[in-house]
Amino acid sequence: MTFRISDDFLAETNRKFEGVLAEDYDALSRQLARRKIDIEAITRAVMAFGVAIPTWGVGTGGTRFARFPGPGEPRNIFDKLDDCATIQQLVRATPTISPHFPWDAVSDFAELREAAQHRGLGFDAVNSNTFQDQAGQPRSYKFGSLSHVDRAVRAQAITHNIECIEIGRRLGSKALTVWVADGSNFAGQSNLTLALDRYLDSMREIYEALPADWRVFLEHKCFEPAFYSTVISDWGTSFAAALELGPKAQCLVDLGHHAPNVNIEQIVARLVRFGKLAGFHFNDSKYGDDDLDTGSVEPFRLFLVFNELVDAQNRQVAGFAPAYMLDQSHNVTDPIESLMQSAIELQRAYAQALIVDRPALAAAQGVNDALGAHLELKRAFTADVSPILAMARYRAKSAIAPIETYRASGYRTRIAAERPAVTGTSAGIV
Ligand code: LRH
Numbered sequence: 493m494t495f496r497i498s499d500d501f502l503a504e505t506n507r508k509f510e511g512v513l514a515e516d517y518d519a520l521s522r523q524l525a526r527r528k529i530d531i532e533a534i535t536r537a538v539m540a541f542g543v544a545i546p547t548w549g550v551g552t553g554g555t556r557f558a559r560f561p562g563p564g565e566p567r568n569i570f571d572k573l574d575d576c577a578t579i580q581q582l583v584r585a586t587p588t589i590s591p592h593f594p595w596d597a598v599s600d601f602a603e604l605r606e607a608a609q610h611r612g613l614g615f616d617a618v619n620s621n622t623f624q625d626q627a628g629q630p631r632s633y634k635f636g637s638l639s640h641v642d643r644a645v646r647a648q649a650i651t652h653n654i655e656c657i658e659i660g661r662r663l664g665s666k667a668l669t670v671w672v673a674d675g676s677n678f679a680g681q682s683n684l685t686l687a688l689d690r691y692l693d694s695m696r697e698i699y700e701a702l703p704a705d706w707r708v709f710l711e712h713k714c715f716e717p718a719f720y721s722t723v724i725s726d727w728g729t730s731f732a733a734a735l736e737l738g739p740k741a742q743c744l745v746d747l748g749h750h751a752p753n754v755n756i757e758q759i760v761a762r763l764v765r766f767g768k769l770a771g772f773h774f775n776d777s778k779y780g781d782d783d784l785d786t787g788s789v790e791p792f793r794l795f796l797v798f799n800e801l802v803d804a805q806n807r808q809v810a811g812f813a814p815a816y817m818l819d820q821s822h823n824v825t826d827p828i829e830s831l832m833q834s835a836i837e838l839q840r841a842y843a844q845a846l847i848v849d850r851p852a853l854a855a856a857q858g859v860n861d862a863l864g865a866h867l868e869l870k871r872a873f874t875a876d877v878s879p880i881l882a883m884a885r886y887r888a889k890s891a892i893a894p895i896e897t898y899r900a901s902g903y904r905t906r907i908a909a910e911r912p913a914v915t916g917t918s919a920g921i922v
Pocket residue numbers: 548619671711713746773781819
């Protein structure tokens with residue numbers, strides 16, 4: 493029987509923090525009441541917030557140089573479900589997982605769905621993979637997949653994506669995320685227009701295979717692994733492709749997939765405006781697609797993204813239903829701790845965006861009071877909403893202090909004893 497943190501241990505650990513939480517929550521409640529903000533409304537909204545865990549982020553991640561596995565590495569999707577269930581138990585903000593195929597392939601998908609449900613987990617978007625060659629794969633994706641010059645390679649990639657839709661249907665998912673690494677490393681290597689045309693032709697076949705209530709998420713990325721051109725390199729190309737494909741196609745924003753200093757919150761506002769925001773792969777970055785923990789480098793940028801999302805929510809934008817997913821690589825931390833903290837940083841950005849005084853902001857914007865408007869956002873961003881986040885967890889019978897509780901539980905040590913150690917270093921993100 494796999495070790496699980498007992499609810500008694502959780503309750504016992506919470507007792508150490510209950511008093512301080514009540515005090516801090518009260519103080520914040522009074523502070524917000526002075527700003528005519530009902531703390532209970534914010535806490536309810538935070539309790540309803542959910543983000544999907546990427547199955548590929550539950551094990552230790554790596555780079556092209558090396559990957560240094562830690563103790564208790566998950567061996568398969570079922571170990572990953574156990575770790576995701578522990579994350580959900582301690583933060584109650586991660587009710588779904590986003591699987592990746594064929595990394596998470598099993599022989600019995602009904603059994604997988606059952607195993608997830610048994611642990612209180614559901615499935616968000618499924619991810620296809622035509623950026624690696626699998627053992628025994630007839631044709632290589634070395635020179636691309638959905639945009640490959642060879643029709644047979646494109647057909648292989650299309651078939652894989654349609655298989656992912658079928659798997660997702662059996663798991664109860666409602667969306668397919670398509671990120672392709674297709675591009676080139678030399679000027680002249682690829683016809684930039686024909687490559688996009690081939691991609692669109694392939695995507696049309698995948699689009700046709702979507703069940704009526706499904707969506708397909710196009711994920712853009714400015715570079716890597718291609719270092720001269722990338723077929724779906726920016727939100728503009730992704731948007732135009734989604735528009736051409738049809739209403740079920742939308743654009744997924746991976747925060748790490750933009751050139752340095754790009755105004756991502758404005759991209760979000762644009763995609764909302766045109767009804768094409770699929771959702772997010774949340775992470776953080778300083779240089780490239782670093783896949784660092786959400787909110788660990790640019791928390792203000794994350795807040796500004798949620799400021800646009802709350803603005804859209806308040807305007808009741810038709811069809812506004814972004815999918816929230818994490819997409820990170822945990823190279824030097826315990827992935828469970830990083831994923832818990834990242835979910836909390838998303839809740840923090842959301843709660844801060846909810847306490848923005850929007851009438852005051854609009855009034856300042858209306859009279860070009862640049863600093864006044866900016867300070868309305870800063871006032872919300874600098875508010876310490878931690879008591880709200882902790883109270884949301886506490887009321888959801890989760891951990892007031894997830895990291896402390898997780899460490900005190902000895903979960904990692906217990907799990908490491910159950911799972912054979914992975915020795916030696918390998919390279920790559922998983
Ligand atoms: C590409 C990406 C994509 C996933 C992969 C693991 O960089 O963000 O979303 O398929 O990471």
